[in-house]
Amino acid sequence: MAATEEYDVIVLGAGPVGENVADRVRAEGLSAVIVESELVGGDCSYWACVPSKALLRPVIARADAQRLPGLRHAASGPLDAPAVFARRDDYVAHWKDEGQVAWLDSAGIDLVRGHGRLVGEKRVSVTDADGQERFLTARHAVAVCTGSAAALPDLPGLTDVRPWTSREATSAAAVPRRLAVVGGGVVATEMATAWQALGSEVTMLVRGSGLLARMEPFVGELVAKSLAEAGAQIRTGTSVTGVRRAQSGGPAGYGSGAGPVTLTLTGGEQLEVDEVLFATGRTPRTDDIGLETVGLEPGSWLRVDDSCRVSDVEGGWLYAVGDVNHRALLTHQGKYQARIAGAAIGARAQGVPLLETDPWGAHAATADTAAVPQVVFTDPEVAAVGLSAAEAEAQGRRIRVVDYDLGRVTGSALYADGYRGQARMIVDLDRGHLIGVTFAGPGVGELLHSATVAVAGEVPVERLWHAVPSFPTISEVWLRLLETYRG
Template identity: 70%
Template sequence: MTEAVEYDVVVLGAGPVGENVVDRTRAAGLSTAVVESELIGGECSYWACIPSKSLLRSALARADARRVPGLRHAVQGPLDAEAVLAHRDEYVSHWKDDGQVRWLDSIGARIYRGKGRLHGPKKILVDGPEGEHHVLTARHAVVVSTGSRAVLPDIPGLVGAKAWTSREATSAHRVPGRLAIVGGGVVGVEMATAWQALGSLVTLLVRGGGVLTRMEPFVGEHVIEALTEAGATVRTHTSVTSVERMGGTGPVTLVLDNGERVEADEVLFATGRSPRTDGIGLETVGLAPGSWLPVDDSCRVEGSDWLYAVGDVNRRALLTHQGKYQARIAGAAIAARAQHCPLLETDRWGAHSATADHAAVPQVVFTDPEATAVGLSLAEAEAAGHRVRAVDYDLASVSGAGLYGDGYRGHARMVVDLDREILLGVTFVGPGVGELLHSATVAVAGEVPIERLWHAVPAFPTISEVWLRLLETYRG
């Protein structure tokens, strides 16, 4: 059976980013169809943010409790791994998307299950799971929100070794006795934190000189120190040259660039992401299959007046919250253009322009200690030609840090634009700093003058008093 239907908007990919586009276009009264080949809710809901943070929550809560007098002795035992994994399963709805489907139905969106691909301008072909075929035509816009996938390096023996990617690391149902992790980015350090706490003996292998190298250098130093104290082995300046695993079962052996061999029960490769844009018909509209899709600030693909790309596929910021932000921008822009809004093309700082992608991208890494940053690091600001000063403060010296218990360790930095006296970037590392990030984001995104920040009074005794200490340090 072949069905041909026309909609105002067709969205390819029903993860949280695609869902947000649908929400905005439906709210604007535009008929909208969404195409999904896997689960409604996408990578974040089932194999990334949600399950990983569920696994990490118990690890971080125990770490916090162990710092508190009167409580630390009660939490010295191992985590109940079975209970943690069961909670993770519940948190991801046991990998069923019924709730997400009901929500899309409730707002009047039409869901098409199956593999969707472009077939020329404004047209999507969908091959359904039961052999049915659909031809969808968009009156106004097609939105690509297909996300990204883990990349495995091309090294001998890896094919067939059944290595974990982020998907297996967040959905595994047993705790490996020994887990080797290759890669020192967010996935690598978060999964090292989670699985070490659940009982694995973790070895983290990092090609460069540290972890989380896109953040300020002191962040990685704090995280490595904590992982090591927790019992993990962290090896920097180490590359894997080959993998050995007979028949994809039993122990896996990693051969390192110095000839040394590391044996583990499972290995996770957390070595990058690539766009899920192969096989979606980009070649039919003059674009390269498998490529990232550059967009303007309304998230419209460069050179097109009808094709949009939101979330990971445009490579602006591979973060769920930024993708959802872009989706809100794109949905508003699509609606405005469909209604021939005369203000759209000049609205550079309003609801139709994803300016935060350039200057104020916030991120939390849920390790122990937490690491957070927004805006530019010192090195990035200097490379961009700004005249800047880094202002640092030891978070352990803030009164509120004492409430977290003994041995609090942390660090704060703000990067000040000396010409305009605003903040270009802020970084925190330490227990509980994730809740400081939004205040930093407001300061950076709002370009709040430092003289006004003096009048944003932090409550005592909280670690947010670090804002006062940073400002005092800046004034000298």
């Protein structure tokens, strides 16, 4: 057996999740190494959360300005797309990771660049860009933090078309005249919002009956209405059955530089666009990391317990944190799991029994099932935590749904003329606390953490009556919801 380098913990993947696992085990006094084949910082830093929000912020700022007298005329012109792209590029450090590498160094975390694969219990091989192989051995744990990738449909010739996924949609440097967005979820709605505002003619092709179908029904309705008013076409009940790209005739300077894309839709109709974005779900990046060497199926999501330890591997040494465990595919939730897993790895390494594995304990990622927060940065914004009414009812809970028109709150009216929004809270009648909250409306993203604290803290509804919102803020909607609840 070849000589190996030993560490207490090996982390596969240097995205935010992997970085946080390594940081937490270092805080527990353990040595750690991260293996990464791309950029340190991962998708979130370069092709997802950060660049998408950098693209969307000018869009939302302009939309807010257009709802205010005195600014409406000044904000009526088109966005300066090159300036928007330049700011985005600054926020992703021009797709260079020196700053993130410097942070690893400062935290005492080693970095090995290359493709990492499990080659047996607590053992990892790393192949670098030159084909050189080295081996690492973990004394205590290996954490798989390789994330997820865009899932593409099985359409003949799709690879040759060079479609956009979330990576291309957040990193493109020019505006296609016509853009088709296939899907109706978070990525689809955010990127439709961004590119429509940047100047594309956007057509959304949604297989289901509406947008953001996993959230409360009013959410998708409000977002769809706003997108349609902005000029986007939204076609529901529509699937793409074929796709091809002409090899010439495209305008120079953006995208592939090739010709237009022809999509064949349900019923045989054809739609011609310049680029097509498929935002149709995620797949785990576990197809080539050696899962078969430890008895797991390559390409599968990894089943874990609440400490993020993989359930189907003997010995308790393998962890799966973040998207790969399919519990909650959100960067902030993966970082939360990393804090839980890091603490659990540290305790087990020291031979300390995990005494805090009950719900909400230090070694249990309870929020993954009870209090997952999410903001959708569309216009209007959407912010939700916990269960929707449909999810709560499916679980057999006895609930009360309380709705309030956000536009009737004084702070909302001051925020924007014609403010349009909705708030909903879900009360568990048997336990007397909130299990879900959803807001939709301009500026509601900053309301979400108050809702998250109420849900995660299981704060009794009657105690919330004593949490006094400042006047005149949008947060006063909490008072209106509680007044409605009390009747």
